[in-house]
Amino acid sequence: MKKIAAVVLIIINAMLLPGCWDMREINDLGMVMAVGIDKDVAANLYIVTVQIAKPASGDGDKKSEHIWVVSAEGKTIFDAVRNLALLSSKRIMWAHNNLIIIGESVARDSIIPVIDYFTHNPEVRMETFVVAAKGDAKQYLSSTSGLEEIPGLGFRDMYRYEFLTGKSVQSNVLRVARRYFSDDRQIAIAAIDFEKGVIKPGAEHPESEAKMIKLAGAAVFNDDKLVGWLTPEQTRGLAWLRNEAKAAVVTVRAPGNENRSVSVETHNVKAKIETEVHEGIPAVTIILSGDAHIDEEDSATNLSMEEFKEIIDQLVEAEIAAEIKLTLDKVQKEYKSDVLDFGRTIHAQHKEEWNKIRDQWPALFPKVPVKIVVNIEIRSSTTLQQPMKDLKRGIGQ
Amino acid sequence: MIWRSGELSHRILLYDRWNLLVEKQGNSAENAPKGMDSQLENLRSLSCHAQEVAQDMESIVYSLQNSQSVFLGIEQNENFVKNKIGEGFDVKYHRFVIEALDNRQALIIYIEGIVDVKAIGELLLSPLMQRNKMPQAVGAAEKPGIISMLSSAGISIATVKESQNWTETCDAIMEGNCVLFVDQCDTALLLSVRQQEGRAVEEPATESEARGPRDGFTEKIQTNTALIRSRIKDHGLRFEEFKIGERTKTLVVLAYIERLVSKSILNEVRTRLNRIKVDGILGSSYIEELIEDSPYSIFPQIDHTERPDKASAAILEGRIVLMVDTTPFALIIPTVFWNFLQSAGDYYERYFIGTFLRWIRFIALFTSASVSSFYIMTTSFHQEMIPTKLALQIAAGRADVPFPAVLEVLLMEILFEIIREAGLRLPKAIGQSVTFVGSIIIGQAAVQADLVGPALIIVVAVAAICNFAIPSYSLANAVRLIRFPLLLVTAAFGIFGYLVGLTAMVLHLLSLRSFGESFWTPLIPFEKSGMKDVFMRAPMWRMLTRPGLSHSEDNASRQARGQKPEPPDNG
Amino acid sequence: MMNVKVSRTMYFIMIINILWDKAIGATASVTARAIGPDTWISMSFGFGAGAFIILIVAYLGSKFPEKTIIKYSEELWGKLLSKIVGIILAVFFIVAYGVCANVLILHAKEYFLVETPFVLLCLIFTLLCMYAVYLGIEVIARYAFFGAVSILLMTMLMAMGSNDEFHLNYLLPLMDRGFWPDIAASVYSFGDIALAVLAAGFLYPMLDSSKKSLSLSFWAMIAGGVAVIIWPVIETGVLGGDMMQRYVFCCMEQARATELSRFFPRFELIMIVLFNAGCVVQSSIMFYCAKLAIREVTGIKKDVYVIISLAVILTGVTYFIGVDNNNYSGFLAYPWAQACAALSIGLPFLLLVTALARGKLKSKKLLCPPKNQSGC
Numbered sequence A: 001m002k003k004i005a006a007v008v009l010i011i012i013n014a015m016l017l018p019g020c021w022d023m024r025e026i027n028d029l030g031m032v033m034a035v036g037i038d039k040d041v042a043a044n045l046y047i048v049t050v051q052i053a054k055p056a057s058g059d060g061d062k063k064s065e066h067i068w069v070v071s072a073e074g075k076t077i078f079d080a081v082r083n084l085a086l087l088s089s090k091r092i093m094w095a096h097n098n099l100i101i102i103g104e105s106v107a108r109d110s111i112i113p114v115i116d117y118f119t120h121n122p123e124v125r126m127e128t129f130v131v132a133a134k135g136d137a138k139q140y141l142s143s144t145s146g147l148e149e150i151p152g153l154g155f156r157d158m159y160r161y162e163f164l165t166g167k168s169v170q171s172n173v174l175r176v177a178r179r180y181f182s183d184d185r186q187i188a189i190a191a192i193d194f195e196k197g198v199i200k201p202g203a204e205h206p207e208s209e210a211k212m213i214k215l216a217g218a219a220v221f222n223d224d225k226l227v228g229w230l231t232p233e234q235t236r237g238l239a240w241l242r243n244e245a246k247a248a249v250v251t252v253r254a255p256g257n258e259n260r261s262v263s264v265e266t267h268n269v270k271a272k273i274e275t276e277v278h279e280g281i282p283a284v285t286i287i288l289s290g291d292a293h294i295d296e297e298d299s300a301t302n303l304s305m306e307e308f309k310e311i312i313d314q315l316v317e318a319e320i321a322a323e324i325k326l327t328l329d330k331v332q333k334e335y336k337s338d339v340l341d342f343g344r345t346i347h348a349q350h351k352e353e354w355n356k357i358r359d360q361w362p363a364l365f366p367k368v369p370v371k372i373v374v375n376i377e378i379r380s381s382t383t384l385q386q387p388m389k390d391l392k393r394g395i396g397q
Numbered sequence B: 001m002i003w004r005s006g007e008l009s010h011r012i013l014l015y016d017r018w019n020l021l022v023e024k025q026g027n028s029a030e031n032a033p034k035g036m037d038s039q040l041e042n043l044r045s046l047s048c049h050a051q052e053v054a055q056d057m058e059s060i061v062y063s064l065q066n067s068q069s070v071f072l073g074i075e076q077n078e079n080f081v082k083n084k085i086g087e088g089f090d091v092k093y094h095r096f097v098i099e100a101l102d103n104r105q106a107l108i109i110y111i112e113g114i115v116d117v118k119a120i121g122e123l124l125l126s127p128l129m130q131r132n133k134m135p136q137a138v139g140a141a142e143k144p145g146i147i148s149m150l151s152s153a154g155i156s157i158a159t160v161k162e163s164q165n166w167t168e169t170c171d172a173i174m175e176g177n178c179v180l181f182v183d184q185c186d187t188a189l190l191l192s193v194r195q196q197e198g199r200a201v202e203e204p205a206t207e208s209e210a211r212g213p214r215d216g217f218t219e220k221i222q223t224n225t226a227l228i229r230s231r232i233k234d235h236g237l238r239f240e241e242f243k244i245g246e247r248t249k250t251l252v253v254l255a256y257i258e259r260l261v262s263k264s265i266l267n268e269v270r271t272r273l274n275r276i277k278v279d280g281i282l283g284s285s286y287i288e289e290l291i292e293d294s295p296y297s298i299f300p301q302i303d304h305t306e307r308p309d310k311a312s313a314a315i316l317e318g319r320i321v322l323m324v325d326t327t328p329f330a331l332i333i334p335t336v337f338w339n340f341l342q343s344a345g346d347y348y349e350r351y352f353i354g355t356f357l358r359w360i361r362f363i364a365l366f367t368s369a370s371v372s373s374f375y376i377m378t379t380s381f382h383q384e385m386i387p388t389k390l391a392l393q394i395a396a397g398r399a400d401v402p403f404p405a406v407l408e409v410l411l412m413e414i415l416f417e418i419i420r421e422a423g424l425r426l427p428k429a430i431g432q433s434v435t436f437v438g439s440i441i442i443g444q445a446a447v448q449a450d451l452v453g454p455a456l457i458i459v460v461a462v463a464a465i466c467n468f469a470i471p472s473y474s475l476a477n478a479v480r481l482i483r484f485p486l487l488l489v490t491a492a493f494g495i496f497g498y499l500v501g502l503t504a505m506v507l508h509l510l511s512l513r514s515f516g517e518s519f520w521t522p523l524i525p526f527e528k529s530g531m532k533d534v535f536m537r538a539p540m541w542r543m544l545t546r547p548g549l550s551h552s553e554d555n556a557s558r559q560a561r562g563q564k565p566e567p568p569d570n571g
Numbered sequence C: 001m002m003n004v005k006v007s008r009t010m011y012f013i014m015i016i017n018i019l020w021d022k023a024i025g026a027t028a029s030v031t032a033r034a035i036g037p038d039t040w041i042s043m044s045f046g047f048g049a050g051a052f053i054i055l056i057v058a059y060l061g062s063k064f065p066e067k068t069i070i071k072y073s074e075e076l077w078g079k080l081l082s083k084i085v086g087i088i089l090a091v092f093f094i095v096a097y098g099v100c101a102n103v104l105i106l107h108a109k110e111y112f113l114v115e116t117p118f119v120l121l122c123l124i125f126t127l128l129c130m131y132a133v134y135l136g137i138e139v140i141a142r143y144a145f146f147g148a149v150s151i152l153l154m155t156m157l158m159a160m161g162s163n164d165e166f167h168l169n170y171l172l173p174l175m176d177r178g179f180w181p182d183i184a185a186s187v188y189s190f191g192d193i194a195l196a197v198l199a200a201g202f203l204y205p206m207l208d209s210s211k212k213s214l215s216l217s218f219w220a221m222i223a224g225g226v227a228v229i230i231w232p233v234i235e236t237g238v239l240g241g242d243m244m245q246r247y248v249f250c251c252m253e254q255a256r257a258t259e260l261s262r263f264f265p266r267f268e269l270i271m272i273v274l275f276n277a278g279c280v281v282q283s284s285i286m287f288y289c290a291k292l293a294i295r296e297v298t299g300i301k302k303d304v305y306v307i308i309s310l311a312v313i314l315t316g317v318t319y320f321i322g323v324d325n326n327n328y329s330g331f332l333a334y335p336w337a338q339a340c341a342a343l344s345i346g347l348p349f350l351l352l353v354t355a356l357a358r359g360k361l362k363s364k365k366l367l368c369p370p371k372n373q374s375g376c
Helices: A002-016 A077-086 A104-109 A112-120 A151-164 A173-181 A232-241 A305-335 A342-349 A351-367 B008-030 B036-066 B074-085 B117-129 B143-154 B166-175 B221-231 B263-274 B284-291 B308-316 B337-341 B351-381 B388-397 B405-425 B428-448 B454-468 B473-510 B529-533 C008-063 C069-077 C079-111 C118-135 C137-161 C179-206 C213-239 C250-256 C267-298 C303-322 C325-358
Strands: A029-040 A045-053 A067-074 A091-093 A099-102 A129-133 A188-196 A211-222 A225-230 A249-254 A257-278 A281-297 A370-381 B091-098 B104-111 B160-163 B177-182 B188-192 B237-244 B250-257 B303-305 B320-324 B330-333
Touching (some): A029 A104, A029 A151, A029 B388, A045 A077, A045 A151, A077 A091, A099 A112, A099 A151, A104 A129, A104 A225, A151 A211, A173 C213, A188 A225, A232 A305, A249 A281, A249 A305, A257 A351, A281 A351, A305 A351, A305 A370, B091 B117, B104 B117, B166 B188, B221 B250, B221 B308, B250 B308, B284 B303, B284 B320, B337 B473, B351 B405, B351 B473, B473 C079, C008 C079, C008 C179, C079 C179, C118 C137, C137 C213, C137 C267, C179 C213, C179 C267, C250 C267, C267 C303, C303 C325
Parallel strands (some): A099 A129, A129 A188
Antiparallel strands (some): A029 A045, A211 A225, A257 A281, B091 B104, B160 B188, B177 B188, B237 B250
């Protein structure tokens, strides 16, 4: 018995001591903060560019870059990533990746490789922000302007706060993959673009302006190909419908003064889509309801609070309806891609009819009549009891 | 033939066999001898048996000798005792004459140093040696009556015992009694005049509390039982005596309350104590090792304490406290796992802080065992587990470190254990400061020399400090040990290894028993009333029943209901 | 062997543990591949049916007190057939162990320890279960308590963490694929139900009191079913029925899609920690039942020999079933689910019919030992 125990112990120790197959020292890893994917269509090669964070060493050199950008090519994305090892002294690790930028070249070609690679890889977080870039993804990765030392980290936070405007789409790996795999929805991915911005302090040439990355609307896909871009204003209509414009600001003309505006912040806006199918032709009604607060009035007025609120209320409702209509026109009529989830709703609400019309849905979608009903109730003007007055000019007694 | 030495039945068997052989010899003598071979065979077997019987005879003679009773003649008694105990420098033999009994010779034997010599002089010798202190009618009383008469009318010492047994008498001398022999009397009188130097009652060093009584057990068992008696005045309080250890004959006392204790556990304890046959008992841990349920386990299964209030609380719950002479540590039987995480201070402070501190201890227990493994897991295997900024910080700290993380951790852990052990060996005055300063300086220097990363120092320090937060030292030691296998298995297989190691440890813990009942009562198996004292410390007026299964069935309730202080009902 | 007693709470918790781990991951994925977003409906049917089947086993167990399913099949069918039943059950439990152990091992291998040799992972897990079985069913039952706590915690955390991404919309329309296809797909749930039903054949005699033991088994299955079904509901709501189809273990994918505050970005870690207890209990009980079955068939007295030889066999079985995870999922879909369904419905049913026919259903009282000696 003792001999057996001894042998077993030796075997166990022999297994454990020589070390370990999955062990990777943390300082040997190159943590990818952001990745961009482009395609060289002529050569049929994928170009993967990664932004790797350089951990600050003990004697921190503040002026030096905190990131290192490198790029490699390959026949597939996985191949290209492995080819990065030819250039990188550290092993590439995806676990802390914050951003995936899909270059326009890839988007126009097909985003299946992107979706497949990033869902195949167990290291990737599903909450990683996915954006489509206008132009090449490579150039976005080396821009270092912005608040954060590591731009990739900055993006993660930008994604968190984008609901404040509603002018973009929340697209992360989970949502994109989910939409791709379902049979009744299309993908819309947030778009990024460059913005001429702040002059970098201490720059050698004061005239040169640093380029900053900003969220610029959305990219609309049909199946796996990019069909078009939406401006930020058009994207907001999409956001209303997806309940993603949680704290959006709507600006309307001030009553009594054509050149000034009043800004209203909406809360708790919920969109309800109701569908009906008559003889194989679906009809959709969008009902939007929520509250709002008045946040800024740019001109003085004579009206009382109740009257003011009523007028602004109607203006806001009209404005929102117009925004949605704008989006609908673009998406439904021009791009013909069902990113608005109409198909899903019809499927959910009228199962049998959907099974009949499902095959013709791409052709039917542009023709679906849509009615928009908006019910916004303005609750109050934040902290204020009276509309703006200008007593010196006698407005607002 | 299977030897079972010492059994009477076997001796009988031997004698029978001897007789049988003799008979057989007799028989074969009658028949014609079959030949030389058979004769030789018989002789050989006879001599074998004779040897065995001779060995047995020796032990029989020895035991007969020991059970021999006191002799009549005083010379014989004196010689016998001198042979047995010797005439060492502190063994005193004093012959004197009892005038009242017609100048009969008497002998006292005592061991200086453990008796109260003054008491002997005042209370024993002086009444006997003075004629006018004894009744005259003694004169020609019969021999056996003398001793009883002396003990009841002559000697002023309170605790006396008569004995005719040599073992008892010699034991009594060794224990600090004074033995009186009277000529022509075959009974010895054992007088208890024991007095021994001992420590004063002071707060125990290892278990001090902020608010609570400051007395602790000492090495004298009489003091200890007195401390318990001062707290429990119930009529059912019993102290059962055992003498354990062939050569130390250490006095071991079981303290319990008659109607509260669980009879099955009490019998189990008695059985196990009676089964102990060792040379000596020098501390309560000897007994602990000999009576626990799982002797191979690294986890303690019996709690020990130096505080009489903790021991009294245990007795009131229906448990048994086992006190050992010459050691201040008393054992509490049966123990459940949660007792190792409770401390007396929980009950002296308000219930909320008691609950909070219990949770801190649970966290400390878990952290102390696992934090090094977590460090290895997160820096060597699963870097995705930590937030990005922290990962970058750790990576920056480790950028110039030459060792892999596992080696780093092992080095620092072992170094820290050595520092801790070294701190114990140094004299108290400098020991603490050296440990403190040494660990800080070594840690700091190691970080600056880039031998280890800064995050690691914190990890090792946290593990050590959490270890100190565990109230029971035995459990803390077990946790100290379990850290290393967990670390090794985590270093081999990452989180899977950690889970396997943790599960193996938990399974092992779950399999422990404490004197027949599960080690994890009242959580598993679940007992609602006992849960009031496991993860929280319920207020005093809520603890209506005794916890666990360690009490007798019919005395579970210990408080009246409705004790919660409330304002009077004014209507 | 039959002196070991398990309390009623422990029995209840053990049955829940046997059901949970594999069902939320492997079975949910397999069912999703068949039936898409109706996974939860299909699994509900399965578990509902399972509750009634376990009633049959419990009922039979109550009529033959202190006898495992093999022993009373001997009474009903004779020695030869009961040996065959024993062998079938032993093989069943061996393969069941391989299937259950692979749940945890594949989780670890795919998401955490990609490069470690698979056989080593199988080996150390089997060593762990061997230790658990060596310590006895009481210890496993006590550990099941931790399993139950993990299940509760995991479900709560998952519900809290997927709040943001959960869309009730994705669950509609109900019965998307139709009523009968849903029922047909519930055969995949039998991969889990059979484990509980047949293990109950061995565990039922260990109950320490026969009070309401029938309803106990029934409600244990229902409770286990509820604990399981919550997961496909959440998974469908967050991932969508179509995405669930892609993965071997969609529960892990669900964990990856959950975010519980900024400081626990990786939920998979919490998932595997809480998963571990249920898996160990599940696998150990399969090991234990296999051991019991082999002992009853062969009559070997010493436990240790059976355990060690079983451990070697089980490591091999686990390795072969799991080394290619596509094979593993394929195996679960066919023939494992169908074999389980056949065995778990067929065996108790046939035994019941035989017992009725032979009039052996006279009620007998379960001998209850006095309270102080009960094991747990």
